Amino acid sequence: QSALTQPPSVSGSPGQSVTISCTGTSSDIGTYNRVSWFQQPPGTAPKLMLYQVGDRPSGVPDRFSGSKSGNTASLTISGLQPEDEADYYCSSYTSSSTLVFGGGTKLSVL
Amino acid sequence: QVQLVQSGAEVKKPGASVKVSCKTSGYPFTSYYIHWVRQAPGQGLEWVGKVNSRDGGTNSAQNFQGRVTMTRDTSATTVYLELSSLRSDDTAVYFCARDGGSGSFFTPKNWGQGTLVTVSP
Numbered sequence: 001q002s003a004l005t006q007p008p009s010v011s012g013s014p015g016q017s018v019t020i021s022c023t024g025t026s027s028d029i030g031t032y033n034r035v036s037w038f039q040q041p042p043g044t045a046p047k048l049m050l051y052q053v054g055d056r057p058s059g060v061p062d063r064f065s066g067s068k069s070g071n072t073a074s075l076t077i078s079g080l081q082p083e084d085e086a087d088y089y090c091s092s093y094t095s096s097s098t099l100v101f102g103g104g105t106k107l108s109v110l
Numbered sequence: 111q112v113q114l115v116q117s118g119a120e121v122k123k124p125g126a127s128v129k130v131s132c133k134t135s136g137y138p139f140t141s142y143y144i145h146w147v148r149q150a151p152g153q154g155l156e157w158v159g160k161v162n163s164r165d166g167g168t169n170s171a172q173n174f175q176g177r178v179t180m181t182r183d184t185s186a187t188t189v190y191l192e193l194s195s196l197r198s199d200d201t202a203v204y205f206c207a208r209d210g211g212s213g214s215f216f217t218p219k220n221w222g223q224g225t226l227v228t229v230s231p
Contacts (some may be wrong), residue, residue: 003154034216038155045205045221046147046155051214089155093216097169099145104154 004029004090004102011108017078020105022090023071028100030071034093037066037075040104041086049088050075077107085109112136114206114222121228127194130225132206139187140164143209145218146180146191148202156202160209160216161189196229203227 005023012018022029022037029035035053038046048057053073054066063078073092077084090102117131132144146158159170161180168180179192189206204225207218 034214036217038218040155045224046207046218047221048210048217048219051210051217051219055214057219091155091157091218096172098171099157099160099216099218101147101155101157 002100004092004100006088006090006102006105008103009106009108011110012077012080013110014080014082016080017076018080018107019077020075020088020090020107022073022075022092022102024073024092024100025071027095028071028092029068029073031095032093033068035066035068035073036091037064038089038091039084039086040089046089080109082109112208112220114208114220116204116206116222116225119226119228121230122196123231124196124198124229126196126229127192128196128227129190129192130204130206130227132189132191132222134187134189134208137208139184142211143215144180144182144189145207145209146178147205147207147218149205149224150199150202153202158191158204163189193227196227198229201227201229 037050040046050066053068088105113135115133140163143160145160182189206222208220210217210219
């Protein structure tokens with residue numbers, strides 16, 4: 001199972017919106033809505049930000065939203081804040097009953 | 111509250127095995143899968159596998175099949191990951207994570223602090 005494809009880096013200024021894409025195949029994102037997004041500041045464990053494409057766990061700001069079209073899922077962060085600077089990873093359930101992660105995207109808040 | 115506390119850092123020689131533990135608390139242990147995820151230095155997240163805490167059934171990524179053993183001790187509410195025939199590229203932080211459960215299966219929701227495994231001659 002190959003990793004999902006994410007852009008290596010994205011950037012934005014405070015207050016702006018950014019979108020991070022996550023491209024898979026018909027064996028994962030294209031068939032299942034079990035897509036999650038994780039935030040990982042340096043030296044820390046990942047934190048779940050979105051699950052089931054666009055659902056937010058308790059405590060995650062509504063500035064974080066998710067969507068999916070075909071084999072590609074997207075994470076949008078609106079009203080960027082300095083504390084949003086981190087690595088972001090997507091994951092998806094697969095037809096092999098496994099989980100696959102994306103390669104990660106470094107978000108810089110300029 | 112849900113807590114996952116992992117065992118301490120390990121240093122192993124190539125060819126050896128390592129066993130990492132993940133002590134859970136704050137929820138009904140047998141009701142949730144536990145995932146294992148690793149992260150090599152400076153690299154991304156890689157799913158290793160999962161264990162069904164109720165019946166001990168496991169799934170693992172193809173890359174690890176034959177080398178990984180995941181077990182659980184229900185009385186101790188603890189899950190274990192054992193990786194054998196270690197190579198230098200197994201050097202990584204290994205995380206355990208509790209699944210989201212009903213309505214969000216295959217969602218690693220609550221994470222342990224990570225265990226650094228270093229493989230070096």
